[in-house]
Ligand SMILES: Nc1ncnc2c1ncn2[C@@H]1O[C@H](COP(=O)(O)OP(=O)(O)OP(=O)(O)O)[C@@H](O)[C@H]1O
């Protein structure tokens with residue numbers, strides 16, 4: 197069990213002006229499962245390679261249990277990385293692949309054989325010792341790669357996009373497997389993903405990175421309930437954003453007036469946000485509500501997604517019961533209630549340090565329902 | 570199917586020329602040449618060739634040349650690729666050398682070797698002028714020598730970049746990721762080379778070596794130019810018999826050519842099998 201600290205970590209690749217990783221500080225608790233989440237190119241793999249020692253940081257420090265390991269050679273760090281494309285040695289059998297780390301440590305043959313069998317049992321692939329990697333499915337290869345990493349009992353397990361090459365069905369299975377094994381062995385694990393759902397389901401804590409900068413490091417629920425910026429909220433599927441300002445106990449915005457949530461600062465502009473699944477259908481005239489008309493609806497099996505046109509040409513996206521499909525049609529008038537405890541006010545975009553990708557988002561205007569489909 | 574049709578004509582021409590040539594040679598080696606009245610095929614030429622002491626000496630020499638050149642070239646190429654792979658310049662250098670080598674004919678290289686290394690050559694003169702040797706003929710015999718050093722030098726010079734380019738390509742594509750992975754699993758520098766990089770480059774090295782071996786075993790001009798008078802390399806021996814004034818010696822020449830072909834085929838097969846087994850056992 198190892199506690200990991202990243203201290204003001206910066207990585208600048210040669211010949212690049214923008215750093216791939218910029219002043220990243222993070223504490224990963226011993227025995228926990230942490231997700232590095234962010235869009236493609238934000239620096240996730242770079243972070244993993246820095247931790248494993250496969251890259252040198254430009255600035256900053258990396259500590260295992262409070263001790264800097266920058267001077268420790270990668271092969272003696274005990275931080276084992278599992279690569280996105282598995283990288284099973286094609287010229288070795290499954291057993292030789294899994295036993296590789298022990299062979300490098302000059303463990304005797306009998307012990308290696310025994311441990312390999314145990315590990316294959318653990319990843320639920322017993323009896324495949326003599327296969328060649330190319331005779332395995334993608335999911336099986338992934339598990340062999342995992343077993344190969346686990347067999348050396350790493351201080352730190354680094355999984356780079358462990359699920360992204362698997363189809364949906366396998367992904368669920370693998371997700372549970374990783375979770376179970378991690379719990380069982382208690383190995384401090386950091387895994388990379390660009391899928392917020394994956395991060396939320398698997399991780400104890402999520403580190404969200406945009407453009408090489410840490411945006412928010414929190415428990416998964418916080419990204420839904422208390423995101424720090426509009427961009428973070430949007431990354432987690434938030435689509436209802438309305439610019440406005442707090443006036444005493446009220447929050448006034450383009451689509452109406454609501455009771456001000458605690459997150460709204462007095463007399464300050466802000467962005468009112470509510471998650472689509474928190475909006476309720478209500479009787480006309482209910483408190484904290486707006487009137488609108490159903491623009492379109494989409495049935496998604498377990499629920500229905502509505503796009504509701506409200507005053508000022510704005511739109512509110514609502515996720516509601518699947519049943520609503522049967523009772524409501526496009527064009528029907530509806531009343532939407534915003535429960536007070538679900539309202540959350542974000543700082544105006546202008547106050548948030550603008551980045552290239554951020555500017556990209558805001559071009560569409562704050563009320564565009566990008567994710568409401 | 571389309572491809573087969575498109576390639577068809579070319580393949581037919583190549584096959585006809587190749588098989589035709591081999592066929593004629595075979596017929597000749599069996600002493601079968603109806604035009605001059607030899608219409609009773611026999612194995613005399615083979616019997617003669619395989620019991621001839623000159624032939625066996627030549628065979629040993631040729632094997633030595635081909636084997637030594639191939640092994641030295643492969644080892645040097647792997648070493649060079651390992652050193653150069655991390656540097657951007659390295660790749661350029663080796664590619665340049667490779668291209669340069671491709672365009673310089675073996676003959677020119679051979680003349681260069683003569684000029685530099687022979688007992689009347691550049692280095693011998695320098696050594697003499699520097700007083701290191703008393704006569705230029707005291708300079709170690711590197712050309713026309715019994716160990717075929719001159720010939721091997723020439724082949725190594727030519728083949729190192731050839732194998733090097735292939736090895737470098739593998740090292741710079743998949744090699745880096747696999748090496749990083751192995752390192753994170755605890756492999757030290759030697760182990761990463763032995764258990765990761767070497768097996769990864771081996772298929773490339775093997776196929777390149779096979780080409781080099783086959784070429785050096787069957788090539789004529791370099792041993793002809795840089796070799797000693799006796800024994801000579803097999804291709805030179807075959808050539809001499811072929812140009813022999815006695816037309817009757819030609820079946821021997823053809824039999825020799827056939828034996829060379831079969832032997833190099835067998836040796837390549839054995840080489841590939843052995844290396845594969847060695848790799849797997851590691
Ligand atoms: N070896 C390198 N040399 C130069 N730039 C690099 C190198 N590796 C990565 N980068 C750059 O650094 C940035 C971060 O790359 P990184 O691979 O860490 O992203 P990532 O978050 O893992 O992305 P993905 O989700 O696509 O894997 C990118 O802009 C990338 O182009």
Ligand SMILES: [Mg+2]
Nearest residue numbers: 240241242356
């Ligand atoms: Mg990546």
